[in-house]
Amino acid sequence: MKRVYNFSAGPAVLPEDVLKEAAAEMLNYRDSGMSVMEMSHRSKVYENIIVQAEADLRTLLSIPDHYKVLFLQGGASLQFAMVPINLMKNKVADFIVTGQWAKKAYQEAGRYVKANKIASSEDTTFSYIPDLEDVTVSPDADYVHICENNTIYGTRFTKHPDTKGKILVSDMSSCILSEPIDVTTYGLIYAGAQKNIGPAGTTIVIIREDLIPDELPEWVPTMMQYKTHAENGSMYNTPPTYGIYLCGKVFQWLLQQGGLEAIQKINIAKAALLYDYLDQSKLFKGTVAKQDRSLMNVCFKTDHDEIDSRFLKEAKLAGFENLKGHRSVGGMRASIYNAMPVEGVQALVSFMREFENNIKS
Ligand SMILES: *Cc1c(COP(=O)(O)O)cnc(C)c1O
Helix, strand or coil: CCCCEECCCCCCCCCHHHHHHHHHCCCCCCCCCCCHHHCCCCCHHHHHHHHHHHHHHHHHHCCCCCEEEEEECCHHHHHHHHHHHHHCCCCEEEEEECCHHHHHHHHHHCCCCEEEEEEECHHHCCCCCCCCCCCCCCCCCCEEEEECEECCCCEECCCCCCCCCCEEEEECCCCCCCCCCCHHHCCEEEEECCCCCCCCCCEEEEEEHHHCCCCCCCCCCHHHCHHHHHCCCCCCCCCCHHHHHHHHHHHHHHHHHCHHHHHHHHHHHHHHHHHHHHHHCCCCEECCCHHHECCCEEEEECCCHHHHHHHHHHHHHCCEECCECCCCCCCEEEECCCCCCHHHHHHHHHHHHHHHHHHHC
């Protein structure tokens, strides 16, 4: 059967080459006589896999030595708790609430520290990034938290807020590895793998070493301390072995594409195909402020719910899957992560054009 164009927001499309390679190695990984899923995480052969994955991620993002890379579990949602628990000194944290994930991070942090919402775009269903030119940062904040790309609404930060010297923490679940970033401008970056990296089950944390606390209160579970994982090369307990293996394959694939500068060019071109079409369409329109448009999640709709439903139905029949917008926004959302080929976006735009012409006639 032919593979569909999968525009899912997550878990999401993976590079076909990666899936083929994994399939070829499924029964017998490099003469080990077993699948990666079946091998000890303490074996030499697995150690090579995780060490190489970390090295490749460091190369892709130019991660300096004084930052630790951790492969964890629990999703980005566990980081909503681990970040405040590990970074609390004054027990105050500031949040810029630009979507449902940012709001969840803010609410979860409030269980452990004094969480301040210093800016929000909830007034218009998160359709823009607030002006952060002179946002007031709490003088005693341990950090400022942003959600870099708002998966549900299709907005992204194009520049960082002025944190007045406070540590910047970023949820990059849906945009990590989509373009080059300067890791040193962040104290901590976290991302669930299932959007732009690999399968669900692996969470990546990149943390400046000096932010990892030596001592935490007695009640903090061992598994929720960054120190535990940092001191053990993400091998304190059994890591998500197969997930890390697949993430590693995606890192290799990205390096073969020419790294993040190359993928950024492709991502900009892919997003432009859709946004340019939307900007001239009489039927479809983008749903967020132009200057804040995401390169990864493109949200759009028509003026009529019935036409949206009909579009989604016909798109599915034509092999375009998972275009339905999040239930809180409605309309459509095309998630066009790194692994979505440009042909997929071209085909979608052609389909939309055809649909629009049919409606008119
Ligand atoms: C999907 C997503 C999450 C939640 O991720 P889980 O791994 O399911 O916990 C958090 N933040 C952002 C930006 C997301 O896109």
